Amino acid sequence: MNRQGIIEAIRSRKSCLCVGLDPDMAKLPGHLPRNAAAITAFNKEIIDATRDLCVAYKLNTAFYEVLGATGWKVMEETVGYIGNKHFLIADAKRGDIGNTSAQYAKAFLENMPFDAITVSPYMGSDSIQPFLGIPEKWVIILGLTSNKGSIDFQKQPLGDGHLWERVLQTTSGYGSMENLMYVIGATQATDLKRVREILPGHFLLIPGVGTQGGSVAEVMANGCNRDCGLLINVSRSIMFAGGGHDFAIAARQAASRFQNEMKDYL
């Protein structure tokens, strides 16, 4: 999906919601068996309950890898089920030397129908470039994350600013607004103004809303640009909104609340 496709989906659904599909075994509704078929079916029900309320889905690979080869199949089947009307993100946080990053790019952006993969910037340009250059595919670089450990390195002073600002400044030259996005943690919403000084036009993937405490209103007020420019991710607060047989209804209600908060800004 290209940039124009994302913008049109946001306008027509009046939503910039990204639903995180992280099937944590410990949080699945109690009545469901703990096996691959049940998890795949659970994911599909969550997808069907939220399709018209969101523009993107994000699968965090950790929750599939923990199930081994079977989990990889669940990931493939889940992302294949969504179709091409949503922007599909592999939240994999990969990054390695060039010939290895090229393998990750193939695994996620060619062998599977993901539109984008999240990438850690620590290894620099040649760890990121192999992910670029595939038409209509995207790299989402970790900029400023929502966890408390972001203070350890990302927020350390470097040059005129901080490491995370340098990451935005340097890596934005690796691609364009058509194939690069950034992860910016919503719990740092006051920093969004600074992000928009550096990157007025890029799309941002905003985690940390919901369970992690970020506010949709604060993010939208500080982060929107004229194309919206935001994908706001919510995982646990939607996926595990209900703990029983009503989990899909509860997920839809939760997604609807987030979409309602968004539509006034769109």
Added chain:
Amino acid sequence: MNRQGIIEAIRSRKSCLCVGLDPDMAKLPGHLPRNAAAITAFNKEIIDATRDLCVAYKLNTAFYEVLGATGWKVMEETVGYIGNKHFLIADAKRGDIGNTSAQYAKAFLENMPFDAITVSPYMGSDSIQPFLGIPEKWVIILGLTSNKGSIDFQKQPLGDGHLWERVLQTTSGYGSMENLMYVIGATQATDLKRVREILPGHFLLIPGVGTQGGSVAEVMANGCNRDCGLLINVSRSIMFAGGGHDFAIAARQAASRFQNEMKDYL
């Protein structure tokens, strides 16, 4: 495998060689079919040809993920085949918020018999800590990598030194010499002296020898401590030393050359 086990293996085999098992489809000997069974068999032949010459094996997850669910099975079967006389590294370069890193830790260090996983430090303390605390399991943190992109962030001035030095200083407090190692690119061998000022006792995983151009002699001269303290990784120069039916013999000869360079220092 604990620290003492690693040290004893190094002493008895007079080797600190780590063989990288990265079955790149484009580089496999031409006569082999491109399927899971053939790749697993290829890996097993490389393992049997090098067992007595090395103390560790490192599987880069990218080369397995590119094969999908089948590749995950090849990884499981490969690491299961090696047994418990070698230190087993999942070169996965993961790292995420706490509840997600915990899933990665389970996937690699509990569900599979890996002794260690490589982790990117960009997200800080709470992205790394979930990997620690499993008895006799290790985290190997990216310190200074061997690729040219290391200049983009790792080698940027930060405080009194550079980002990579700060990463070593800060993260060494997260664990101990019994459960933390660092990736230090061999192509930066002159920096090894500085590493040893910061971390005199820790084990270092040194990639970049062989195809990437690093020298065993330079690494050993600058990086050894009284326990050796090094695992020197070679992937392509061993695995793809021969391009035909003699690939296992060629791999053994290549591994033997590296082990010969090492034994004078051990």
